[in-house]
Amino acid sequence: GGYYAKAWTRLLMGKALFDTDGERVDLPAGFTDAAVNLYGEYGITDYMTLVGFANPYGHASYDEGDSASYVGFLGGGLRLGKPAGALNLAGEVRYGYAPDVGAEAVGAGVADDVPFVLVPTVNTHRFEGEVQVGMGLPFGWWAASAGLRAFSEPSISPAVIGFAQLGWQASDAWVLDLHLNLNQPVDEVEAVNVLGAGQTAYLGFGLSASWWFFDQLGLHAGIEGVAYAQSNASTPTFTLGLETRGR
Numbered sequence: 001g002g003y004y005a006k007a008w009t010r011l012l013m014g015k016a017l018f019d020t021d022g023e024r025v026d027l028p029a030g031f032t033d034a035a036v037n038l039y040g041e042y043g044i045t046d047y048m049t050l051v052g053f054a055n056p057y058g059h060a061s062y063d064e065g066d067s068a069s070y071v072g073f074l075g076g077g078l079r080l081g082k083p084a085g086a087l088n089l090a091g092e093v094r095y096g097y098a099p100d101v102g103a104e105a106v107g108a109g110v111a112d113d114v115p116f117v118l119v120p121t122v123n124t125h126r127f128e129g130e131v132q133v134g135m136g137l138p139f140g141w142w143a144a145s146a147g148l149r150a151f152s153e154p155s156i157s158p159a160v161i162g163f164a165q166l167g168w169q170a171s172d173a174w175v176l177d178l179h180l181n182l183n184q185p186v187d188e189v190e191a192v193n194v195l196g197a198g199q200t201a202y203l204g205f206g207l208s209a210s211w212w213f214f215d216q217l218g219l220h221a222g223i224e225g226v227a228y229a230q231s232n233a234s235t236p237t238f239t240l241g242l243e244t245r246g247r
Helices: none
Strands: 003-018 024-043 048-062 067-070 074-084 087-098 107-111 114-118 124-136 140-151 159-169 174-185 201-214 217-230 237-246
Touching: 003 217, 024 107, 024 114, 048 087, 074 124, 140 174, 201 237
Parallel strands: none
Antiparallel strands: 003 024, 003 237, 024 048, 048 067, 048 074, 074 087, 087 124, 107 114, 124 140, 140 159, 159 174, 174 201, 201 217, 217 237
């Protein structure tokens, strides 16, 4: 009977990329990629949770090219979890589909002998499975997960995915967290898409904060960076949105 939901915007804006060797390369012009995202959870039982996610709208542009609106992944999944002593253990499976809406290049070129394109989304099915573990701490919590991600699009190889988080319940109203995200494809990254859709590798890190100004409604803000990436943007990502929770 418990639920959690979040709606937020993501903004990517910069003028540099990571090539297939993980080297930073400056672009001849700037780009932007803004998107609306939705996420939700609903507790079917104490140990079974239904999850849903959507990227129903995004808009990407390149100063020397075009701009396009797009739709990203839409889907859901199921989580089965149970306490094991002080730990909380779970397994989760998810399915997502990115329709052929805006899956076109808004720019292309060559920067320092590196050919690149800017394609905001790829028309594909996505399948994910992961194991999760977490534990409450006196000041907050920690959580981690590891799994596999696969695509129906043959140009995108399966990838190992991972997540780690350390949270701090600073007060009844304020919650802060530090986190890491991993996406490591099995095959080599051979082409550069600045917007990170398709075949990409990265180890990202971020800091986020939630201000629960009502018991069931909060404001969320975050910033994301990359420690290492291939075929992706070299710029921070900013997020801003609303959260709600209840039973």
